[in-house]
Amino acid sequence: MSNAPAYTPPKIWIWDRGNGGRFANINRPVAGPTHDKTLPRGQHPLQLYSLGTPNGIKVTVMLEELLAAGHAGAEYDAWLIDISAGDQFGSGFVDINPNSKIPALLDVGVEPAVRVFESAAILTYLAEKFGAFLPSGSAARAECFSWLFWQMGSTPYLGGGFGHFYAYAPDKWQYPIDRFAMEVKRQLDVLDRNLGTRSFVAGDEYSIADMAIFPWYGALVLQDLYGAAEFLQVASYTNVVRWATEMTERPAVKRGMRVNRSKGEGAIRERHSASDFG
Numbered sequence: 128m129s130n131a132p133a134y135t136p137p138k139i140w141i142w143d144r145g146n147g148g149r150f151a152n153i154n155r156p157v158a159g160p161t162h163d164k165t166l167p168r169g170q171h172p173l174q175l176y177s178l179g180t181p182n183g184i185k186v187t188v189m190l191e192e193l194l195a196a197g198h199a200g201a202e203y204d205a206w207l208i209d210i211s212a213g214d215q216f217g218s219g220f221v222d223i224n225p226n227s228k229i230p231a232l233l234d235v236g237v238e239p240a241v242r243v244f245e246s247a248a249i250l251t252y253l254a255e256k257f258g259a260f261l262p263s264g265s266a267a268r269a270e271c272f273s274w275l276f277w278q279m280g281s282t283p284y285l286g287g288g289f290g291h292f293y294a295y296a297p298d299k300w301q302y303p304i305d306r307f308a309m310e311v312k313r314q315l316d317v318l319d320r321n322l323g324t325r326s327f328v329a330g331d332e333y334s335i336a337d338m339a340i341f342p343w344y345g346a347l348v349l350q351d352l353y354g355a356a357e358f359l360q361v362a363s364y365t366n367v368v369r370w371a372t373e374m375t376e377r378p379a380v381k382r383g384m385r386v387n388r389s390k391g392e393g394a395i396r397e398r399h400s401a402s403d404f405g
C-alpha cells in the first residue's frame with residue numbers, strides 16, 4: 128500500500144522552482160550556460176574540473192593510480208567546481224561538458240585539445256591513453272567494460288532513485304522507497320555474488336571497473352551513504368565489504384578521495400602537484 132498523496136498530472140508539465148527537495152535550487156528543465164565564466168588553466172597536460180563526489184572520485188583515483196604506477200604524463204591540475212553554487216552552468220564548463228555535470232576533463236597535452244565528459248568515458252580515455260587498468264585481451268576487456276557500464280546504468284537507481292527518496296525528498300513516501308530499496312539490494316547482491324568468485328570486480332586484475340564502482344557501492348557498505356546502512360543491511364554483503372575495505376587501503380585511492388573537497392579531514396580543494404598531499 129502506498130501512502131503517497133494523490134496527484135493528478137496536469138495536461139502540460141510546469142516547472143515548480145521550489146519543490147522542496149534538496150538540490151532543487153540547481154535543477155532546471157533546460158540545458159546550456161547561465162553565465163559567462165572562463166575556466167582556470169594550470170600547467171599540466173590534464174585539466175580536471177570536478178568535485179569530490181562519488182562520480183568525481185572515480186577520476187582522481189584513476190589519476191593517482193596512474194601516477195603511482197609511474198605514468199608521469201598523468202600529472203594533473205584538479206579544479207573545484209562548486210555545483211551548489213552553479214559553477215557547472217558557467218560557459219567555460221558547458222564548453223567541455225554540455226551536460227553540465229562533474230567530472231569533466233580537458234587534455235591539453237594533445238593538439239587540438241580533447242574534452243571528455245561522463246566519468247566512464249574519462250576512465251576509458253585515460254586507460255587507453257596510458258595503456259593501464261584496462262585489460263588488452265578481448266574477453267577480459269569485454270568483462271571490464273561490462274562492469275563499468277553496469278555501474279553507469281545501475282547507479283542512477285541508487286543515487287537518483289533510492290538516495291533521493293530516502294534522504295533528500297521533502298517527505299518520506301513508501302512507494303518509491305520500497306521500489307528503489309529493492310533494486311539497490313538486488314544490485315548489492317549482484318556485486319556480492321560476483322566478488323565471491325574473484326578478487327576484483329572484473330576478474331583477478333584491478334581495473335577501471337573497480338574505480339567506477341567503489342566510490343558508490345564502497346561508500347554504501349562502508350560509509351553509511353544516505354544514512355541507510357542499517358535500513359539496507361549493507362554489512363550482510365560480506366564480499367562487497369571485503370573488496371571495498373581492500374580498496375580503501377590503496378594509497379592512491381586514499382589520495383584520490385581527498386581531492387576537490389572543500390571540507391572534512393584531509394580535504395584538498397585543488398590539486399596541482401603531489402606535494403599538495405603534504
Ligand SMILES: N[C@@H](CCC(=O)N[C@@H](CS)C(=O)NCC(=O)O)C(=O)O
Pocket residue numbers: 153154180181182183210215227228229230244245246247
Ligand atoms: N553520468 C554522469 C553523472 C555525473 C553527475 O551526476 N554529477 C553530479 C555530481 S555527482 C553533478 O555534477 N550534478 C550537478 C547538477 O546536476 O547540476 C557521470 O558519471 O559523469
